[in-house]
Amino acid sequence: MSKRTFGLCVVQVGGIQPEDSRAEVVQRLVSLMRSAHARGADLVVFPELTLTTFMSRYWFDDQETIDSYFETEMPSAETAPLFETAAELGVGFYLGYAELTSDGHHYNTSILVDDTGRITGKYRKIHLPGHSDNKSELAYQHLEKKYFEVGDLGFGVFESQGLKIGMALCNDRRWPEVYRALSLQGAELVLLGYNTPMDVPGWQEEPHTKMESHLLSIRAGAYQNAVWVAAAGKSNTEDGVYMIGGSAIASPSGEIVARAQSDEDEVVFASIDLDYAQSFRDSVFDFSAHRRPEHYSIIIDRIGRGEPLPVPGFNS
């Protein structure tokens, strides 16, 4: 049996504080990239919105303050060291950041950069969680729907470093449509960064299930689509809010093959066999042989929940 090994790293980042400058953050990421390279990484996955603290927990009215969390160019003078180090070491990377376009659009974005430092793919987050209104009664908010527009690039798959790579961001990982859209384009690897607080007041599942539902989501996405999934999160506290960490790599078997051991900055490495997925694509998840899209149309036809459809002899 063939074996096509690839050095995959998820880099957990133990919190970015409001006072941390971009230059400090980039130096920290460069140092982590060097550690990853020393472990054998061909590709390094950084978290979502990596360059600043998670702005969506604050209500800001002032557009200048809001825009100060966004990048207007990539690379910029401040982020160039990441690209230079990638080229120097021959290591690709995935980076999540807040993107402000030249025509004034705001996106929660990730880019894929290859081992020569060239941008080979871009994704703008589609499943924005939280709310857009000011819930000032909460200890902290979750305002992604205020600060970001829904991504306009779809779920793309990009050729980079000889692989077909799909990208997603944070909340996307809980939606099975995401992995399916990527695997139907032949993705071999799905990369995602996240910012997941242990507790979102009044909003999400119970704290005690938070780590399991994260791991469950990436494991199910990997298994049901015969892809590798690499998920890098922030961890520890950001401005007093605890982030779950649990950065991990999931195999097409649905198993976690590497996982952060701490809630600090941590390089999580796995040498993966890309061809391992093929046995799943040829059998239980041979989509051409088994999928039945003629029975899936409700997935597109409806956004929210509605009444049961008629079934001959019942419901009619």
Place this chain on the structure above:
Amino acid sequence: MSKRTFGLCVVQVGGIQPEDSRAEVVQRLVSLMRSAHARGADLVVFPELTLTTFMSRYWFDDQETIDSYFETEMPSAETAPLFETAAELGVGFYLGYAELTSDGHHYNTSILVDDTGRITGKYRKIHLPGHSDNKSELAYQHLEKKYFEVGDLGFGVFESQGLKIGMALCNDRRWPEVYRALSLQGAELVLLGYNTPMDVPGWQEEPHTKMESHLLSIRAGAYQNAVWVAAAGKSNTEDGVYMIGGSAIASPSGEIVARAQSDEDEVVFASIDLDYAQSFRDSVFDFSAHRRPEHYSIIIDRIGRGEPLPVPGFNS
């Protein structure tokens, strides 16, 4: 907070041998239904193709032999005791069986029966695994694609015992489209039966992952759709083939709340709070607020894997 409790049972069946008569099997199921009722069951879930041994492991040429595994009426004289016991005890049930229709169609079917013994729903399996050709070199085969037609009733949700209940069968549980189609119709509970051998020669995932990928699939379906999932399997050996068992109930949190402890006949009970799902439907899985079907069309447009779609600035 409201609490709407319901007594849910999955009944694991420790193998049906080729020599077991339908009358013997039905008596065994009736006895298990009585045990479930004594535990507090309002509804009992039996496995897939419960009334006979799993015929799809054998190659048969003779149509009369094939049809001997099928039911031509439901209830029949042989299965009537199940319906009578349901009405007597006030317990509903789900039963998987092979259905031969009056106009000659063969389906892998499940029915839903309410607590008065009335059939309130029917499902015919859509994701048929395995193959239709004679792989006589295998120790045993997986011929669902030979013996059954793809179901023609869609993924239905039925009102029964005051609940909205969706049904699926075995391999369906590995396909996220199934739970999504049911939850978009307001399903609160998804019932499924299965026959999963530990090892399918030359076909499926590795034996050591078999139990985990089963539990992963039902947990992910429950979590990502804010539904309860109840899955009843055969276990132990059928005609020398070991079936994984692992009958279980998964909560909308993605947690397994009850699971078989043995590979024998076993009643697995949970008193579930149906309203527990609402907090998920109102937050992380508020479909109306968060789903983006305009980006899901590839799920319908493609059956199998294909080339990456164009992304502006990339792949084009």
